[in-house]
Amino acid sequence: MRLLELQCKDVINVENGCRIGYVCDVDIDPQLAKICAIIVEQRSIINYLKFLKEPNVIVIPIENIVSIGKDVILVNIFC
Template structure:
């Protein structure tokens, strides 16, 4: 079976042990030396329109994929979360001082 990236992006990634939805394939990691797909990457979804940051990204090694079906990709339970880069904390109010009237 062959599959294009565009077709992979439409497939839902599901944890086979728990049945939980992880997300959709957003990116691939490819080893250019041996021309193999190393991992699928699922980006974390934004929390409350991105105001509270986003969930962790998932890095799914190719060996952890159990099945690629027509609608979904089943993966093993031990999926790694990618560490988020340095998180910037956005402050709505900075340097507030009490003003006496």
């Protein structure tokens, strides 16, 4: 799977069913050549209004990813 395909997917927390946001980047360990975490940009109406500010992001370790489906990525995080 390519990063471009991941960036189109919504990220949903299975703990409470809330939509967290979407994948904006990944963290890669160059020594092991594997993905360590996905970086998710949070969505909210307030974030759209703060266009001059940096977006809120959450780093989700790869161990917390439950499933990667066609349209969504399910994660298990406590927030």
